[in-house]
Amino acid sequence: MKHRDVVIIGGGIAGLMTAKYLAEEGVDFVLLEEHNDFFKKACGEGVIPDIRGYNFFDDLYESKVGVEREVDETVIHTNHGDVSLYMPYVLVDKLRVERELAKQVIKRGGEILMNQRVERIEGVKPVVLPHNIEANIVVGADGANSIVRRWMGVKPPHMGFAVESRTKMDLSPSSSHVELKKDVVPYGYSWFFPKKEDWNVGVGAFKTKYFRDAFERFRSRFSDAGRWKGAYLPLDRPTRSYGKHGILVGDSASQIISSVGAGNTTAAICGKLAAECIIQFSKEGYRDLDLSVYEKAWRKSLSRLFLNSYVFAHLFFTLRRPSEYFTDLILRKVVRSVSDSYR
Numbered sequence: 001m002k003h004r005d006v007v008i009i010g011g012g013i014a015g016l017m018t019a020k021y022l023a024e025e026g027v028d029f030v031l032l033e034e035h036n037d038f039f040k041k042a043c044g045e046g047v048i049p050d051i052r053g054y055n056f057f058d059d060l061y062e063s064k065v066g067v068e069r070e071v072d073e074t075v076i077h078t079n080h081g082d083v084s085l086y087m088p089y090v091l092v093d094k095l096r097v098e099r100e101l102a103k104q105v106i107k108r109g110g111e112i113l114m115n116q117r118v119e120r121i122e123g124v125k126p127v128v129l130p131h132n133i134e135a136n137i138v139v140g141a142d143g144a145n146s147i148v149r150r151w152m153g154v155k156p157p158h159m160g161f162a163v164e165s166r167t168k169m170d171l172s173p174s175s176s177h178v179e180l181k182k183d184v185v186p187y188g189y190s191w192f193f194p195k196k197e198d199w200n201v202g203v204g205a206f207k208t209k210y211f212r213d214a215f216e217r218f219r220s221r222f223s224d225a226g227r228w229k230g231a232y233l234p235l236d237r238p239t240r241s242y243g244k245h246g247i248l249v250g251d252s253a254s255q256i257i258s259s260v261g262a263g264n265t266t267a268a269i270c271g272k273l274a275a276e277c278i279i280q281f282s283k284e285g286y287r288d289l290d291l292s293v294y295e296k297a298w299r300k301s302l303s304r305l306f307l308n309s310y311v312f313a314h315l316f317f318t319l320r321r322p323s324e325y326f327t328d329l330i331l332r333k334v335v336r337s338v339s340d341s342y343r
């Protein structure tokens with residue numbers, strides 16, 4: 001049996017960010033990614049640049065590689081008129097971002113192995129299979145359907161589902177657009193994000209049972225769209241994120257702004273905080289491991305954001321059932337206050 005101090009499972013934003021900071025401190029780890037390249041999953045490729053004092057590009061990613069457009073305005077189309085949200089948002093080429101992050105990991109001396117699907121983990125002191133690697137700490141950065149979460153005995157979060165594709169649109173690329181209309185998708189929204197050459201368009205729903213019909217209607221509007229990619233995404237409060245020898249980062253722990261399904265920046269922040277916790281224990285030879293330190297750290301900066309966003313979405317869609325008009329009025333107020341907070 002081989003031994004590594006840390007095994008990171010999953011090479012998305014969460015796993016790569018954790019790896020980058022571990023590599024910087026010379027911590028012994030290997031990152032295992034199941035695919036032969038990065039970013040195989042569906043995503044709108046939008047990044048909220050600033051969350052709770054962290055700037056994604058300056059403090060976490062430390063690069064601008066892959067940035068395609070910066071937009072300040074999102075027009076929200078409702079059945080009772082349009083509302084303009086002022087909130088800076090950056091559209092990226094996520095494949096380039098993840099490849100660049102991987103480069104940063106390798107440059108700092110970290111090890112990434114591609115085409116390495118982890119099938120399961122066994123034992124309290126974990127053994128990662130089929131690789132047969134024993135580790136002091138396993139980092140579950142393996143997304144919404146995390147096998148690390150299962151090994152840790154953590155209940156899965158509620159999942160929504162979303163799909164996206166790329167197409168040309170006859171719209172000005174200076175703004176993003178969102179449709180929040182029951183007849184487009186009940187319990188969800190559709191989006192139109194301007195990329196460098198075309199648009200990322202997609203639709204997502206909190207309740208998967210309404211999704212199929214909504215998707216068929218949405219897809220029929222875009223005859224020249226490319227391939228449609230879909231994925232589950234956690235739309236819930238975060239789960240417990242630590243065990244005796246394991247921690248969960250990003251979608252695996254539902255560390256997502258669930259009202260809008262935005263998890264790129266929060267996955268990056270939690271990746272950095274996970275690395276800081278691991279670095280602390282690596283200096284103590286992994287004795288007296290207490291990984292709750294990590295949970296305390298991310299809860300301190302992000303707990304309120306996650307909770308407020310979950311409660312808002314829950315109330316909003318509950319009230320929407322009897323009255324779309326009433327919730328569109330609430331939306332206007334919320335959008336005004338969010339816009340003011342960014343000005």
Ligand SMILES: Cc1cc2nc3c(=O)[nH]c(=O)nc-3n(C[C@H](O)[C@H](O)[C@H](O)COP(=O)(O)OP(=O)(O)OC[C@H]3O[C@@H](n4cnc5c(N)ncnc54)[C@H](O)[C@@H]3O)c2cc1C
Pocket residue numbers: 009010011012013014015032033034035038039040041042043044045046047048116117118119141142143144147161162163164202204230231232233249250251252256261262263264265267
């Ligand atoms: C359609 C859609 C649109 C979205 N749009 C946005 C958006 O515009 N902005 C935003 O901020 N968020 C968006 N999100 C959410 C965002 O994509 C996620 O929150 C984010 O990707 C979480 O990063 P992660 O690293 O935790 O997980 P992931 O990106 O899912 O990465 C997990 C990685 O683990 C690997 N993996 C999984 N299982 C194994 C295994 N057993 N062995 C080895 N490797 C494994 C996967 O291949 C993958 O590379 C969207 C989600 C969807 C589904």
